[in-house]
Amino acid sequence: MRGRRRVRRMTGPSGVGIGWRPEIAGFVAELPGLRFVEVVAEGVPASGPLPPGLTQLRDRAVTVVPHGVRLSLGGAEPVDPARVAHLAAVAQRLDAPLVSEHIAFVRAGGLEAGHLLPLPRSREAVDAVCANVARAQAELPVPIALEPIAALLDWPDDELDEADFLTEILDRTGALLLLDVANVHANARNRGADPLALLDRLPLERVAYAHVAGGSERGGFYHDTHTDPVPAAVLELVGALCARRRPPALLLERDGHYPPAAELRAELDALASAAGFPAVT
Amino acid sequence: MTGTPEGGSAPAPRAGLAERQAELVAALVAGGEPPAGFAPGPLAATRAALLRKRAGEVARHWPLLAAGLGARWPTTFAEWAARRPTAGSLRDGWDLARALHDRHALPPAAAEELAVREARLRYDGVRAPRPRRVPAVGRAGGAVAVQIAGRVRLLRPAPRVPTRAGDGVPDAAGSELWISD
Numbered sequence: 001m002r003g004r005r006r007v008r009r010m011t012g013p014s015g016v017g018i019g020w021r022p023e024i025a026g027f028v029a030e031l032p033g034l035r036f037v038e039v040v041a042e043g044v045p046a047s048g049p050l051p052p053g054l055t056q057l058r059d060r061a062v063t064v065v066p067h068g069v070r071l072s073l074g075g076a077e078p079v080d081p082a083r084v085a086h087l088a089a090v091a092q093r094l095d096a097p098l099v100s101e102h103i104a105f106v107r108a109g110g111l112e113a114g115h116l117l118p119l120p121r122s123r124e125a126v127d128a129v130c131a132n133v134a135r136a137q138a139e140l141p142v143p144i145a146l147e148p149i150a151a152l153l154d155w156p157d158d159e160l161d162e163a164d165f166l167t168e169i170l171d172r173t174g175a176l177l178l179l180d181v182a183n184v185h186a187n188a189r190n191r192g193a194d195p196l197a198l199l200d201r202l203p204l205e206r207v208a209y210a211h212v213a214g215g216s217e218r219g220g221f222y223h224d225t226h227t228d229p230v231p232a233a234v235l236e237l238v239g240a241l242c243a244r245r246r247p248p249a250l251l252l253e254r255d256g257h258y259p260p261a262a263e264l265r266a267e268l269d270a271l272a273s274a275a276g277f278p279a280v281t
Numbered sequence: 282m283t284g285t286p287e288g289g290s291a292p293a294p295r296a297g298l299a300e301r302q303a304e305l306v307a308a309l310v311a312g313g314e315p316p317a318g319f320a321p322g323p324l325a326a327t328r329a330a331l332l333r334k335r336a337g338e339v340a341r342h343w344p345l346l347a348a349g350l351g352a353r354w355p356t357t358f359a360e361w362a363a364r365r366p367t368a369g370s371l372r373d374g375w376d377l378a379r380a381l382h383d384r385h386a387l388p389p390a391a392a393e394e395l396a397v398r399e400a401r402l403r404y405d406g407v408r409a410p411r412p413r414r415v416p417a418v419g420r421a422g423g424a425v426a427v428q429i430a431g432r433v434r435l436l437r438p439a440p441r442v443p444t445r446a447g448d449g450v451p452d453a454a455g456s457e458l459w460i461s462d
Contacts, residue, residue: 043300076299109303111366113310114335117302124298152327155301156318221326227337252420256337 010063012097013209013249016272020064024254025053027261031268031281034062036209036249041066041099046089054094064094065209067101071136073146074105074119079132084139091142098208100145101136103129103169120155121165126172133173145176146206150183150224152190161224162187162255163201170206177203180211181241182224182253185234189222195237199244209249212238212271226255230267238274250275312364332359335367346395349388355459357381375404382421389439392422397435400428 018035028037037057044050044066051057057064068087071079091099104116119125137144148166160168170177179202188195212235214228230252238250250271254260254264265281272279295339296304307313309328315321336358339345347354361377378395381387388393399419404410412431419426423438 076297076302106404108299108306109312111303113306113307114338117305117309120298120301122298128298152330153319153323200320219326219329220322223330236359266350 005031010058010061010095010097012064013251015277016248016268016275017209017249017251018180018268019067019251019253019255020057020080021090021255022051022053023256024258024264025051027264029053029056031280034276035116035280036065036251038065038067038100038251039094041068041087041090042070044090044094046086046093049074050093058094062160063097063215065096066090066099068099069102069116070106071101072106072133073101073132073136073172074103074125074129075108075132075180076105076128077108079135081135081139084136087136088140091140093193096142098143098145098176099210100147100208102147102149103166105262113181116149116157118149118151118153120156121160121162122155123159126160126165126168129169130172133169133175137173137175143176143208145178146170147178147180147211148183150180151188152221152223154191163198167201167203170203173216176208177206177245178209178211179204179207179241180224181250182211182213182230182234185237186222186224196240199237199241200263204210204241204245204247207245207247209251210238210241210247211251211253213253213255214267226253227257229259229263230270235270235274238271242275246275282330283300310366318344328363329359332362335362335370335373338370339377341373341418343378343391343394345393346374346378346388346391349391349394352357369409372404375410376406379406385422387422389422389424392439393424393426393435395419395421396424396426396439397433400426401433 013036015035017034017038018028020037020039028034039054054064066087066106066189071083071087073079087099102116104118106113119129133146146169169180184195184198188198212230213224214230215222215224216228252268252271268281269279286296301316304313304316308315308324309331315324333355336355339358340354350357358377361380362373367373375398378387382392382395394417399421400417401413402410403413413428416429422439424435425437426433426435
């Protein structure tokens with residue numbers, strides 16, 4: 001079923017995909033049924049040669065979605081125009097049908113946190129995110145999907161619950177939702193909440209694609225590490241999500257401690273079977 | 282507009298989002314005071330998770346530094362980085378490698394990695410490293426690397442001294458005089 005058409009802009013994410021990383025480029029290149037990958041946008045140059053593995057995938061008409069991790073859309077300060085311009089340029093180069101970023105902040109007061117931090121679920125934070133998403137949307141050539149993050153801490157000044165917070169941001173920005181099933185699991189586990197109750201209240205018709213990743217328990221918390229196998233509970237949650245409304249695509253994120261190829265293939269197969277998608281391996 | 286938290290047990294007047302975000306980041310990565318109202322357990326878990334994530338990213342940029350330290354890598358990095366906000370993985374690893382070198386605690390493979398980087402790029406410890414435009418020599422822990430026209434070769438490996446019960450490898454003596462820039 002490999003399409004031969006070369007459209008200028010690739011089709012939207014579909015089926016089971018995997019986060020493209022240089023360390024597993026060879027593995028990804030050899031997945032026969034793959035139609036969709038995601039790439040960390042900050043790792044792709046805006047000009048000059050693309051990483052060779054990515055060029056190959058584009059030649060196969062595999063959809064490549066740039067996934068930003070450093071925009072800091074949830075920062076109180078306006079988003080950095082140079083970072084938005086980079087994301088826009090990468091989307092253009094890759095003929096991406098959309099880009100994605102997080103509902104989070106990664107820097108403040110001149111300091112880099114080094115990773116995604118949660119926002120207070122307050123009206124003020126909703127305003128800040130919506131203003132930054134609007135700034136980004138004004139420069140991006142394609143739609144943006146927003147991903148709620150996994151957080152170990154909550155702010156003391158939350159005014160909204162998670163579903164209301166996310167729905168309000170999506171409604172006001174018109175953005176798509178990138179739903180990370182492992183994050184839903186992690187947050188529910190760490191807050192003692194019910195993940196299914198959250199799924200029931202999110203606008204699942206707005207999901208552009210979903211993330212799935214592994215994690216581990218440590219010090220009384222579930223950590224969304226992306227360096228461990230996908231736990232059974234997360235796969236079950238994928239099934240529960242698909243039973244409600246199956247997203248167009250599911251993407252496995254792995255960011256280190258790469259397992260042998262056979263194990264990674266088995267994870268992709270397990271994802272496909274949990275969602276009822278064809279295997280890509 | 283923004284009030285200053287007074288401390289105490291009553292809900293403090295809330296500062297603006299920018300200020301509160303800055304306070305939280307400083308508490309997480311720069312040894313700042315924990316911001317009012319945050320539960321200490323989740324704050325500590327977040328701090329540790331950020332350090333682990335950062336250690337993984339630095340290890341990708343400095344594979345021999347991480348591999349050379351082996352099982353000691355996570356704690357060595359975390360101790361060094363706990364109160365130092367990141368300057369990016371390249372510079373974080375570079376600063377740590379230089380600090381370990383100064384303490385004679387840089388493993389040989391990591392010394393070679395550092396020497397090669399020192400030959401390739403000019404790094405003043407403050408600004409982003411830049412490619413060297415003229416031939417240069419990089420040295421660390423007895424390792425010597427030379428860069429000519431952008432190509433770097435390791436001329437002399439760092440000496441492997443028999444380790445004493447898993448201790449760090451001491452720096453080799455007499456490594457200073459080999460070649461001058």
